[in-house]
Amino acid sequence: MSSTPSFSTSRSGALFERAKAVMPGGVNSPVRAFRSVGGVPRFIASAQGAYLTDADGQRYIDYIGSWGPMILGHDHPAVREAVAGALGSGTSFGAPNEREVELAELVTRLTGAERVRFVSSGTEATMSALRLARGFTGRKYIVKFRGNYHGHADGLLVEAGSGLMTNAEGALGAAAPSSAGVPEEYAALTLVLDYNDPAALDALMGSRGQDIAAVIFEPVVGNAGVLIPTPEFLAALHRVRDHGTLLIADEVMTGFRLSLNGATGLLGLRPDLRCWGKIIGGGLPVGAYGGRAEVMEFVSPQGPVYQAGTLSGNPLAMAAGLATLRELEARPGLYAELGEYTARLATGLREAAEAAGVPVSINRLGSMLTVFFQDAPDGSVARYADAARSDTAAFAAWFQGMLARGVYWAPSQFESIFTSAAHGDAELNATLQAAAQAFQGVQS
Incomplete structure (x- = not known):
């Protein structure tokens, strides 16, 4: 997948400047502003299946799913x-x-x-x-x-x-x-x-x-x-x-x-x-x-x-x-399928992080998952104070690495991502390839 255009030339960047002139922070919900991860929020033009396409025509594997509703995939x-x-x-x-x-x-x-x-x-x-x-x-x-x-x-x-x-x-x-x-x-x-x-x-x-x-x-x-x-x-x-x-x-x-x-x-x-x-x-x-x-x-x-x-x-x-x-x-078997996909995603992310020497702790249940950037056993982050110990700068660097490689992760360390019925082997393989490269770019 091609890299995203720069802030100065992108249509998303131009739309963000227009939005900031008429909406607080340029958004209608705070996390969309990318304040915790930096850079320009992507303005989405369309969505289909497991993918988003932004105003510049860049396509992303989507792990937000409109923050959860799109369990069947976009535009089912x-x-x-x-x-x-x-x-x-x-x-x-x-x-x-x-x-x-x-x-x-x-x-x-x-x-x-x-x-x-x-x-x-x-x-x-x-x-x-x-x-x-x-x-x-x-x-x-x-x-x-x-x-x-x-x-x-x-x-x-x-x-x-x-x-x-x-x-x-x-x-x-x-x-x-x-x-x-x-x-x-x-x-x-x-x-x-x-x-x-x-x-x-x-x-x-x-x-x-x-x-x-x-x-x-x-x-x-x-x-x-x-x-x-x-x-x-x-x-x-x-x-x-x-x-x-x-x-x-x-x-x-x-x-x-x-x-x-x-x-x-x-x-x-x-x-x-x-x-x-x-x-x-x-x-x-x-x-x-x-x-x-x-x-x-x-x-x-x-x-x-x-x-x-x-x-x-x-x-x-x-x-x-x-x-x-x-x-x-x-589709009574769908929940098991979603859980199996998300479990494979968690395993692949853990292996990629370990190969890059980046400490992470992964929590997952069903089709919900978070990668916490901290040195703790998987599943041990159980309270607010545990989550708050995460390295948000490392997460931001990884998030930007994922975005540049065509994967739209939640733009906050403190969010779940969501998988959908539209995610399959092709999306999983592309995601894990992007994640491995993005972990390599994190300065731990």
């Missing part, structure tokens, strides 16, 4: 046809439509959730679920974990995940609140613990459990790099329910990514509420939250907890989500 025929069919009937109604009923029926059947409410983003889903938990329990405090990212609602921007880890000035893990514009009084209602620290969670619940409405968590963390929960931590999470506290699994990233029942099914979780996004919209803007009927019945218009959205249940997003989930259900 079934999804494209479903959206085209829905488009022929209109883009938005502001009224109920049949597709939202069909998708709700499918989601509840596959996940065991008894009720579901659609929204338009993951942030809306988590924000709404927490409001519901407070309304249902009559309590005001929530608990989250360092390195877990649940969207940009005010009460959740406390020790936030990858975007602030890679863009904040100063040390990693800024003190609460972790964004300007969030009142300290509001942030104080969120209690922050370490992920994979069951003793700390048990201790907090023992002393303050009667005040805590909900514990929200990423079953498998993707926004501090991939962090995998220990069995002891999962057991402690389930014990919070003994205090009348609701357990909320944020599956915006892992829902339908790790199994047809998400991380909940894979790990044997029993949450009261779950939040979804990404895959359930097939790449269109979407979010949802759902769970036990007795809790969900507190949502308006049936209950006293208000939540609304003009584009909730949008017919185009519902059509894309239906097509994606139906395709996943029709």
Whole structure:
């Protein structure tokens, strides 16, 4: 694959300059700005299968997949046809439509959730679920974990995940609140613990459990790099329910990514509420939250907890989500195939790093993977503080080496990458060849 054009001559560079004049930082989501890896963000013109093509005509093997939704690959025929069919009937109604009923029926059947409410983003889903938990329990405090990212609602921007880890000035893990514009009084209602620290969670619940409405968590963390929960931590999470506290699994990233029942099914979780996004919209803007009927019945218009959205249940997003989930259900072996590809990718990356003398630690579960640039055994990065020890300069050098060789990796040390059904042997071999050369260029 050819090398990318220089900043001064590329169309992406020109578009970035135009964008910076009219959008904060030239982007609509911070990690896209390449601040932590340097250089010019690539402006994407099209996507097909496992590939992206930028505004300069450069083609890349894509391991972001729109940050997870494109599990079938970009522009999958079934999804494209479903959206085209829905488009022929209109883009938005502001009224109920049949597709939202069909998708709700499918989601509840596959996940065991008894009720579901659609929204338009993951942030809306988590924000709404927490409001519901407070309304249902009559309590005001929530608990989250360092390195877990649940969207940009005010009460959740406390020790936030990858975007602030890679863009904040100063040390990693800024003190609460972790964004300007969030009142300290509001942030104080969120209690922050370490992920994979069951003793700390048990201790907090023992002393303050009667005040805590909900514990929200990423079953498998993707926004501090991939962090995998220990069995002891999962057991402690389930014990919070003994205090009348609701357990909320944020599956915006892992829902339908790790199994047809998400991380909940894979790990044997029993949450009261779950939040979804990404895959359930097939790449269109979407979010949802759902769970036990007795809790969900507190949502308006049936209950006293208000939540609304003009584009909730949008017919185009519902059509894309239906097509994606139906395709996943029709291919029961796909998750094993994705896991096998990603395992081979992890093995090849480990071997390439060792050959180049670059210390890395790789975490992988299913089709999610992170290469942490640090000297630690694979799988040993388990907490936010572990991830924060990574060499971000080494990662940035490797990222640029990969990009120059036609591989589009996540532009942050603290992110998961995602594989898709469109990735095959040709993409794997090209990726590992690029990775070997990129590791050689890292100054460790």
